[in-house]
Amino acid sequence: MRNKLRLLTPGPTPLPEEVRLALAQDMVHHRKPGFKAVLHRIQEGLQWLFGTQQPVLPLTCSGSGAMNAAVWNLFQPGERVLVVEAGKFGQRWKDIALARGLDVAVISLPWGQAASPVAIREALDTDPTICGVLVQASETSTGVRHPVREIAQTTRIRDVLLVVDGISAVAISPCPMDAWGVDCLLTGSQKGLMLPPGLAFIALSPRAWNAAERQTCPVLYFDLRRERDNCLKDQTLYTPAINLLKGLDVSLQLFRERGLEEIFRQQWALTQLTRTAVRALGLELLVQNQYTWGLTSVLMPAGIDAQRLLQIAAEKYGVVMAGGQDHLKGRIVRVGHMGHVDFADVLAGLYALRQAFKACGGHTAGRDYLEAGLAAYEQVLDGLSVPDLDGAGN
Numbered sequence: 394m395r396n397k398l399r400l401l402t403p404g405p406t407p408l409p410e411e412v413r414l415a416l417a418q419d420m421v422h423h424r425k426p427g428f429k430a431v432l433h434r435i436q437e438g439l440q441w442l443f444g445t446q447q448p449v450l451p452l453t454c455s456g457s458g459a460m461n462a463a464v465w466n467l468f469q470p471g472e473r474v475l476v477v478e479a480g481k482f483g484q485r486w487k488d489i490a491l492a493r494g495l496d497v498a499v500i501s502l503p504w505g506q507a508a509s510p511v512a513i514r515e516a517l518d519t520d521p522t523i524c525g526v527l528v529q530a531s532e533t534s535t536g537v538r539h540p541v542r543e544i545a546q547t548t549r550i551r552d553v554l555l556v557v558d559g560i561s562a563v564a565i566s567p568c569p570m571d572a573w574g575v576d577c578l579l580t581g582s583q584k585g586l587m588l589p590p591g592l593a594f595i596a597l598s599p600r601a602w603n604a605a606e607r608q609t610c611p612v613l614y615f616d617l618r619r620e621r622d623n624c625l626k627d628q629t630l631y632t633p634a635i636n637l638l639k640g641l642d643v644s645l646q647l648f649r650e651r652g653l654e655e656i657f658r659q660q661w662a663l664t665q666l667t668r669t670a671v672r673a674l675g676l677e678l679l680v681q682n683q684y685t686w687g688l689t690s691v692l693m694p695a696g697i698d699a700q701r702l703l704q705i706a707a708e709k710y711g712v713v714m715a716g717g718q719d720h721l722k723g724r725i726v727r728v729g730h731m732g733h734v735d736f737a738d739v740l741a742g743l744y745a746l747r748q749a750f751k752a753c754g755g756h757t758a759g760r761d762y763l764e765a766g767l768a769a770y771e772q773v774l775d776g777l778s779v780p781d782l783d784g785a786g787n
């Protein structure tokens with residue numbers, strides 16, 4: 394039998410039908426009033442989603458393009474920054490900062506561990522030349538949620554910019570930029586936003602804008618000052634991905650209808666569903682605490698090849714999940730449950746995970762894992778288990 398294909402990866406994520414229909418429309422010209430109205434509406438929606446009064450600039454690139462733009466616009470060669478490296482995407486911050494010629498201090502952690510706000514505060518106290526901290530809100534290669542809110546409590550009272558890669562956090566777990574005191578928040582289109590890849594979004598705090606204004610060697614293509622000047626006129630600097638922006642207009646409307654609290658509650662409920670079921674199967678999670686929302690990394694016992702498991706889940710059950718990167722390749726399965734994914738998708742994913750695990754020779758506990766997962770899901774929806782909307786950790 395040919396199954397329906399279900400994409401349970403931590404990006405790209407499935408698209409709602411309303412969004413797909415918007416994407417299919419013919420081209421319009423991006424400098425005409427009709428499209429300006431779209432950009433105007435999008436801007437209001439993005440500011441709401443980011444929790445900021447500042448403009449949120451749409452860039453036509455993948456998420457990494459916005460990471461690059463952040464580093465190039467905020468820091469000058471030779472300036473010293475602190476990078477939290479606890480996975481693939483922390484590594485990317487380091488690589489981009491080095492490519493910009495920055496002097497990079499690194500807090501290096503085992504993959505699966507979250508940053509300690511105390512360690513960051515101590516590093517900033519010890520070395521007052523550090524002028525920026527670069528971190529992920531959610532390290533997607535492992536499934537760790539870094540304590541952004543607590544880190545911001547340290548950076549906001551110092552002359553230090555906090556730059557947050559929220560690519561797998563925005564519209565998935567709370568990261569209200571202005572309220573927390575984040576200086577730069579960015580994301581991509583293909584994770585929480587229910588869009589295809591190809592757009593990125595970036596916002597700067599007033600003091601981050603001051604740093605950008607001081608920039609003496611800006612970049613030509615991602616010059617955020619010029620992007621902002623255009624954004625304020627409901628324009629973009631260059632030709633944007635027009636159809637993706639029209640899709641965004643629709644996905645933002647869908648988010649607005651639900652409200653932020655409802656979006657986060659749903660994402661948290663799916664997270665609880667997945668984790669409870671995985672534990673009920675007798676499988677171990679990669680991350681012990683500070684687990685993120687939106688994806689779950691499942692550790693494979695010795696002797697089970699995660700790559701083979703993924704292939705069986707996809708071919709036999711139509712469920713596409715992700716493996717580990719670098720040294721975690723073959724050792725973990727990453728189940729994505731972010732964006733336009735519901736409980737039925739996750740149940741299908743958990744069933745495929747178990748069947749494929751057994752086909753690879755694994756043994757699971759006898760408990761009813763789906764029942765246990767659903768009970769945890771209902772607890773969140775019934776308000777008995779409350780998501781941590783402040784980001785202090787779960």
Ligand SMILES: *Cc1c(COP(=O)(O)O)cnc(C)c1O
Pocket residue numbers: 404455456457458482529531532533558559560561581584590
């Ligand atoms: C997906 C992801 C990226 C990379 O985004 P691209 O769109 O592939 O460039 C960077 N950081 C995090 C946290 C991500 O989840």
